[in-house]
Amino acid sequence: MGKAPCFDKDGVKKGAWSPEEDAKLIQHIKEHGHGNWRNLPKEAGLLRCGKSCRLRWINYLRPDIKRGPFSHEEEATIIQLHGLLGNKWAVIASHVTGRTDNEIKNFWNTHLKRRLLSAGSNKQSHQSPSCSGTSTIKLESPSTSTSHMVQWESIRVEAEVRLSMESSQLNSSLEDKTDSDIFLRLWNSRVGKSFCSSTAREGGVLTNAVSETLPTELESDSIATLQARPTGTSTSTDTTTQEQDDCYRPNVDMVPPSDTNSSNDFPDSFDTALMSLLDFPVVK
DNA sequence: AATCTGACCAACCGCGTGCAT
């Protein structure tokens, strides 16, 4: 698959990579590291531009790349993070072990986005969505889901604005955090509060939406991690220091999702909001 | 069997950012 090989006017090869080229690149990086990408093709004996080499390595040849279909946990993580971060594929990829930004972007565009859209249109035509074997996403009424999408987008924009305004204040305390963690912190702080309060002002859209749209039964352990815990009435034994906000104050340290379920340990408000957008059933 | 069509995904392109000079 991929594009057929061709050469541009500078004699730089373009298009699909051959196994021989892959082997050369891997061998060179194993021995010397990638160093300067621009110089690498010459040093490795490749008729490629450095950019192409870098992309090939990052998206395909890197030894820690995980191939194969996305797991439901990975899907859930991507949906969650995309809802929070938007098209920040690199940041999302950093929380999905072994997946590249390109792969996640493709997966989103070809699978998840379409699934979301089709799920919405299914609802619009009053078809009862069925979960016959494959993972599907149900939304509440299109108008409600659209409303939530707008809310999500506005919150994300707000987060970005606040980030720029507050970055100097946060720098000292967040020096060791990644960009995505900063987003999460913002989300979990004023932005989260703002979101919660705004939804409360609007008549508890989220809470109502969740109560109206939550499945009547949990379909798996995985989805249980996505389900909204009772907002403000958490009986969880591991969240003993919840602040007295409407919004849950979580452990903000995100960890890669591969080994544990903690990737789904988003704040209650986040889970609640997410579940207002998505009922994300995971196949048993 | 031939053709059409849509899905998939590797790869390319353009732009923004950070850093060195």
Place this chain on the structure above:
DNA sequence: TATGCACGCGGTTGGTCAGAT
């Protein structure tokens, strides 16, 4: 401060494949 370079990111393209007609 201004400039150029290298890199990374996100959007887009286009080749291949599989299913439908």
